[in-house]
Amino acid sequence: SQQGEEDPQALSIQEGENATMNCSYKTSINNLQWYRQNSGRGLVHLILIRSNEREKHSGRLRVTLDTSKKSSSLLITASRAADTASYFCATVPRSNTGKLIFGQGTTLQVKP
Amino acid sequence: DGGITQSPKYLFRKEGQNVTLSCEQNLNHDAMYWYRQDPGQGLRLIYYSQIVNDFQKGDIAEGYSVSREKKESFPLTVTSAQKNPTAFYLCASSPIFGQPGQGAHEQFFGPGTRLTVL
Numbered sequence: 001s002q003q004g005e006e007d008p009q010a011l012s013i014q015e016g017e018n019a020t021m022n023c024s025y026k027t028s029i030n031n032l033q034w035y036r037q038n039s040g041r042g043l044v045h046l047i048l049i050r051s052n053e054r055e056k057h058s059g060r061l062r063v064t065l066d067t068s069k070k071s072s073s074l075l076i077t078a079s080r081a082a083d084t085a086s087y088f089c090a091t092v093p094r095s096n097t098g099k100l101i102f103g104q105g106t107t108l109q110v111k112p
Numbered sequence: 113d114g115g116i117t118q119s120p121k122y123l124f125r126k127e128g129q130n131v132t133l134s135c136e137q138n139l140n141h142d143a144m145y146w147y148r149q150d151p152g153q154g155l156r157l158i159y160y161s162q163i164v165n166d167f168q169k170g171d172i173a174e175g176y177s178v179s180r181e182k183k184e185s186f187p188l189t190v191t192s193a194q195k196n197p198t199a200f201y202l203c204a205s206s207p208i209f210g211q212p213g214q215g216a217h218e219q220f221f222g223p224g225t226r227l228t229v230l
Contacts, residue, residue: 030210030216031216033216033218035221040200040224040226041223041224042116042202042204042221042222042223042224043155043202043204043219043221044221045218045219045220048217048218088154088155092210092216096210097209097210097216098143098160098162098206098208098209098210098216099157099160099170099210099216100155100157100216100219101157102147102154102155102156103154104152104153104154105153105154
């Protein structure tokens with residue numbers, strides 16, 4: 001069951017530009033998490049935002065959550081070629097506190 | 113990838129054969145998970161284990177089996193009943209399964225095993 005839908009599916013930008021990825025979901029959540037996956041590798045956790053939080057920052061990452069619209073966005077500022085990867089949002093539905101439901105991801109290419 | 117190992121990295125199987133994928137963690141985590149990823153897709157949950165000697169089916173458990181006899185190990189067997197087993201398999205762990213009101217913790221992923229059926 002895919003709860004998160006991400007937009008855009010693919011994004012190509014120049015180094016130094018900002019990259020914004022969006023995630024929409026269907027049911028009430030406990031928290032929402034963002035992960036990064038380099039090609040052919042495992043996922044790496046980036047940031048977790050709880051349902052009672054609206055914004056979180058971690059280095060060049062900024063995540064927002066709008067529970068009324070059931071959506072979240074991930075902003076990467078001043079992107080670097082090393083940011084090239086796929087980015088996934090994962091929601092934790094209130095109905096099952098331990099499971100993550102992943103979206104299909106956004107593939108980001110940062111050109112040097 | 114630190115703390116969770118998966119082996120082998122690449123695995124080839126003939127149709128009709130069972131194959132077991134290894135997942136080991138040294139993070140002392142209670143919860144462990146198996147996911148399947150198809151090209152250009154997100155992750156789908158196969159099985160999960162909240163604690164040793166316990167496991168539950170995820171969204172796509174048919175054709176798969178698991179065991180959790182030790183806290184650090186959660187092997188996945190892909191049986192011949194799995195009709196389309198070629199995929200990238202990811203194992204993950206988290207400190208605990210989740211807490212009411214807080215939800216799931218972050219998960220730590222292994223490097224993955226790419227299974228190809230010949």
